[in-house]
Amino acid sequence: MRGEWRVRIAAGLALMLALSALLGVRQWRKAVAANADIAALLAGHDIVPERLAVASPPVQLARAVYFVRHERYDDALELLDLLETRGDAAFRADVYYNQGNLQLIQALDRVEKSEIDQARVFAELAKEAYRRALLLAPGHWDAKYNLEVAMRLMPEMDRVSHADDEPPRAESKRLWTGLPGFPRGLP
Secondary structure, eight states: OHHHHHHHHHHHHHHHHHHHHHHHHHHHHHHHHHHHHHHHHHTTOOOOHHHHTTOOHHHHHHHHHHHHHTTOHHHHHHHHHHHTTSSOHHHHHHHHHHHHHHHHHHHHHHHHTTOHHHHHHHHHHHHHHHHHHHHHOTTOHHHHHHHHHHHHHHHHHHHHHHHHHSOOOOOOOOSSOSSSSOOOOOO
């Protein structure tokens, strides 16, 4: 009897190990397929719709980046909005970072076209997205850097906007520089 139980336990353990190995192989195959899809998207090739139906969030994020690179901003924004609630905090921070990048690109495009009011709206949206990314991942250096770029863009747009609205006048003397910090002078 004891030998029979040992055989059953050993067979059960062997079956569990085999199933575990099978699941591991299946996960590995999914990861390989996802990496291939991401590589194709980053190389500039869209993936087939059948693969999109079962695509993981990282693949969908890579597709949003693909849309941005092909100037399909509405498609990218729609996909990024769907991804806001998926994945862990680091993934969601990357989603917000990419949303900020998309908004900043559009702000810079509007500045080049002298559409300052629209550029201001996109810059504000970019700053909000970068701040959300930094709430989830305070060490996200790229989000910090791009937030600084978006923040520095606003005073420049204000200067251009005011220059268009006001008649030309003599240059006024500025007491303070535009740089943050305290002015230094003689004691």
